[in-house]
Amino acid sequence: MQATYDKLLSSTTCAQTAEQASDVQLACIRALPIQEFREATGGGMTGLVADGDLLDVGSALDAYKKGNWVKVPHLIGSNTDEGWSFGARGANTTEQTKALLAGLVPSEHLDALLRLYPDVPALGCPFNTGDLQPSAAGAVDFFSSAEMPSGLQNKRVAAIVGDVMLAAGPRWLAQVASREVAVFKYRFNHVPYSTSSGVQDYVGHFVEVPYVFNLQNDETAFWKEHGCTATYLGPGAPTGDRSLGIAMSRAWASFIATGDPNEANVPGQTHWPPYSEGARNLVWQTRGSVVENDNYREEGIQFIVENIVF
Numbered sequence: 620m621q622a623t624y625d626k627l628l629s630s631t632t633c634a635q636t637a638e639q640a641s642d643v644q645l646a647c648i649r650a651l652p653i654q655e656f657r658e659a660t661g662g663g664m665t666g667l668v669a670d671g672d673l674l675d676v677g678s679a680l681d682a683y684k685k686g687n688w689v690k691v692p693h694l695i696g697s698n699t700d701e702g703w704s705f706g707a708r709g710a711n712t713t714e715q716t717k718a719l720l721a722g723l724v725p726s727e728h729l730d731a732l733l734r735l736y737p738d739v740p741a742l743g744c745p746f747n748t749g750d751l752q753p754s755a756a757g758a759v760d761f762f763s764s765a766e767m768p769s770g771l772q773n774k775r776v777a778a779i780v781g782d783v784m785l786a787a788g789p790r791w792l793a794q795v796a797s798r799e800v801a802v803f804k805y806r807f808n809h810v811p812y813s814t815s816s817g818v819q820d821y822v823g824h825f826v827e828v829p830y831v832f833n834l835q836n837d838e839t840a841f842w843k844e845h846g847c848t849a850t851y852l853g854p855g856a857p858t859g860d861r862s863l864g865i866a867m868s869r870a871w872a873s874f875i876a877t878g879d880p881n882e883a884n885v886p887g888q889t890h891w892p893p894y895s896e897g898a899r900n901l902v903w904q905t906r907g908s909v910v911e912n913d914n915y916r917e918e919g920i921q922f923i924v925e926n927i928v929f
Contacts, residue, residue, distance in 0.1 A: 627648065627659055627660060628644060628648070630658075630659040631647075631648070631651055631655055631656070631659045632647075632651070632655065633647035633648050633651065680929065683792065683795055683796070684795075688796075690799055690800050691800060691878070692800050692801040692802065692803070692874070692878040692879070693792070693793070693796050693797075693800060693801070693802045693803070694802075694803045694804075694805075694871070694874050694880065695789045695792055695793060695802065695803075695804055695805075696789055696804050696805030696806055696807065696900065697781075697785045697786055697789055697806065697807070698785075698806070698807045698808075698822045698823065698824060698825075698826060698827055699745075699746055699747075699806060699807065699808045699821075699822040700744050700745040700746060700777075700781070700821040700822045700823050701744075701781040701784065701785040701786065701823065701824050702744040702776075702777035702778055702779070702780040702781020702782065702784070702785075703744050703745050703753070703777045703781070703821050703823055704823040704824035704825070705777075705780050705781065705784060705785075705824065706744070706773065706776045706777030706778075706779075706780040706781065707719040707720075707776055707780070708768050708769065708770050708773050708776070709768035709769070709770040709773075710770045710771070710772040710773065710775070710776055711770050711771045711772060712772070713733065713738065713772070715770070715772070716733070716738075716772045716775060716776055717729050717733070719776055720776065720779060720780075723779075723780065723783055723784075724779070724783065724927055725926075725927065728922075728926050728927055731922065731926075732779065732919070732922060732923070732926075732927070733779075735918055735919040735922055736775055736778050736779050736919055737775075738772055738775055739775075740752060740771075740774050740775075742774075742775075742778065743773075743774025743775050743777060743778045744774055744777035744778040744781055744821075745774070745777070745820070745821035745822075746778070748774075748821075752769075752771065752773070752774065753773070753774075753820065753821070778916075779919075782916060782919060782920050782923055783923055783927060783928060785824070786916070786920055787920050787923040787924050787927075787928050787929075788928060789804060790804075790913060790920055790924070791924050791928070791929055793894045793898070793913070794894075794898070797893070797894040797895045797898075798895075801878060801879070801893045801894075801895070802893060802894040802895065803874065803879075803880055803891050803893060803894065803901070804894050804899075804900050804901075804913060805891075805900055805901045805902070805903055806900045806901075806902050806903070806911070807822060807826070807827035807830075807902075807903045807904075808822055808902050808903060808904040809822060809826075809827075809830070809860075809863060809903060809904045809905055810822055810826075811826050811829070811850040811860065812850070812856065812857050812860050813850060813851075814826065814848045814849060814850050815839045815842035815843050815847060815848060815849045815850075816842075816843070816846075816847075816848045823848075825848055826848060826850065827867075827903070828849070829849050829850040829851075829852060829864070830850070830852065830860075830863050830864045830867045830868070830903070831867050831868060831871050832868060833852055833864035833865060833867070833868035834849060834850065834851060834852050834853070834864070835852060835853040836851075836853065837851040837853060838851075839851065852864040859905035859906065860905065862905070863903065863904070863905050865885065866883075866885045866888050866903075866908070867903060869883035869884075869885050870883045870885070870888070870891065888908070889901065889907070889908045889909060889910060890910075891910075892910060894913075897912070898912065898913045898914075899911060899912055899913055900912075900913045
C-alpha cells in the first residue's frame with residue numbers, strides 16, 4: 620500500500636508535498652483535477668488493501684478460504700497465451716530463466732517448478748506452436764512498452780509466468796466456489812484478426828475484452844493514443860470475429876441478468892456447463908466454441924496452487 624501511495628504522490632503535482640504531513644498530501648491528492656488523477660492511476664495495477672476498517676478480511680484469498688464471500692454465481696477464466704504478454708524475455712539458459720523468475724517464484728520452489736515446465740519449446744507459451752520460437756523483434760513489455768529481447772527459453776518463462784499470474788487463480792477459485800454456487804469458467808482461444816497495436820499471432824492478455832463488449836465503434840486512433848489493445852468488430856470485420864463478439868457479449872449479458880450465460884439463446888452456440896459438472900471450460904473461438912476438461916498443465920498448475928500462489 621505504501622509503495623502504491625508513494626507512486627501516486629510522485630506521479631502528480633502533489634510530489635511537492637512529499638516532505639510534508641500526510642494530511643497535507645491527502646488534501647492535495649483530493650484536490651487534483653480528475654484528468655491528472657486518471658493519468659497517474661490508469662497505467663498500473665492495484666488490488667484490495669485491508670485497512671482494518673472498511674475492509675478487514677485480510678485479502679480476497681483469505682475471505683474465500685474462510686467462506687466469507689457473497690454466494691452468487693461466478694464467471695471466470697483466462698486467455699490461452701496470457702504469459703506471452705507478461706513473461707520476461709531474454710533467457711537462453713536455465714540459470715537465466717531462474718534469474719528472470721526470482722521475483723515471482725520463491726527460490727525454494729524454483730527447481731521443482733522448472734522440472735514441471737521443462738526446456739521444451741513445443742510445451743511453452745504461445746502454446747500449440749510446436750518448436751517455433753516467436754520473434755521478439757517489435758515485441759514490447761505489456762506495462763512499460765520497452766522492447767523485449769529474444770531468448771531460447773522465452774516460451775518456457777512465458778508458460779510459467781502465465782500460469783502463476785493468470786491460470787492458477789481461476790482454476791483454484793472455480794474449484795472452491797463451485798462447491799456452493801454455479802461457476803462458469805472459460806478459456807479464450809481466438810487470435811484477433813487485428814488489434815489497435817498491430818497484428819498478433821497469439822492469444823494474449825486483454826484480447827478477449829473487445830469480444831465481451833462486442834465493440835462496434837472503430838476508435839483505433841483513441842485506442843492507440845491510450846495504449847489500449849482493442850479490436851473493432853463492427854461492419855467490415857471478418858464474419859467469424861463478429862459472430863464471436865455477438866455470442867460472447869450476449870452470454871455475459873445473460874449471466875449478469877440471470878446468473879446463467881446459457882440464457883442468451885444464441886443460435887448454434889455451444890452449451891456452457893457449470894463447473895460442478897465435470898470441471899470443464901467453455902473454449903471461446905471462431906469456427907465453433909467447444910467444451911474441454913479443465914486439466915491442461917494439470918501437474919504444474921496444481922504445484923503452483925499448493926506452493927506458490929495459495
